[in-house]
Amino acid sequence: MTDILIMVLSTLGAIFILIASIGIVRMPDFYTRLSITIKAATLGIGCILAAAAIHFSEFSTTTKVIAIIFFLFITSPVAAFLIARTAYITGIKLWDKSIVDELQDRYDNNNNIPNNRCKEE
Amino acid sequence: MLKYFLLNLLLTFVWVALTGQLNYSNFLFGYLAGFFILWMLTRHSNLKEKQYFYRVPKALVFTMYFFYDMMEANLRVAKDVITPNYNTTPGIIKYPLDAKTDFEITMLTNIIALTPGTMVMDIADDKSYLYIHTMYLRNKQKFIRNLKDRTETKLLELLR
């Protein structure tokens, strides 16, 4: 029973990590790459570490695994937010096919994206 | 609210120390037993005192709902990554915040950032707007309403 659970969890984790890595290679611009990769990889690593916790099933190991997962889930949004903001300030452009950019008037970047292509209902 | 939580933790530790088994299942059982005992003890007090006992199941439901949402968004993004064409329509939009304190804004930002496809870019200086980068933007009003109904309202009624 635990063997099957370990196999399922590690397979799920490996698939999520593979998706994240394919995404980081073939997505068109920096922001879409960032918004795909960090979360999928975090979820995949959570799955793999949960498989490790099930395999050992000791109190100390489970505590360690919960600490790592909690830490990853707290820090990865903060890191993504910081690096996205820095990238926007340093002037990395959005993808050409982006619809709307409402952050444009806060910082004076020339992203050349018209501000009204989105349906306003 | 905080008083009952601390009492519940104390009961949990008493239970674990009495039984002497240091397991997570034992911790969980002790917590549930303490919860039940405290609930029975305060069943005659007023509604404000009993808030804690409604909030714990609600937090549990919210966590489940959040993981379900995260899985769904992950599968959508995965489909987009594997199939050869890009059918994303990214954009940055301004999102009016209902959350007021720093803690509420931090929790909301973490939840938005952990669902794949959306990402927080910046916060306005007076904390009244979030700038959100999203990958599937069809209709601006609909996106804002969706996010407000599905995430922010539930989070705020949990935290307040």
Place this chain on the structure above:
Amino acid sequence: MTVDDYLFYVIMPIISLSLIFIFIRFLKGPSVADRVVALDLLITVGVGVIGLFSLIADSALFLDVAIILALIAFLGTVAFSFYLEKRNRDD
């Protein structure tokens, strides 16, 4: 086929392949921010590799290394973004 064989011959190659993909982006990345994100992801996947290896080797001691590595990845990303913003402001 035992669990160890499955982990060693199926899961580990998939993760190694994804490490190679991330490394391609690390070499190619047009801007510094791309490289920082790729580095962060590389270390995060490294934490996963350590967890998997501790499963295969059946020793829980490796998870301590994983904790430290997760910490360092976060610190590295924060320091790099702070430095990039500072450099942009100075010139």
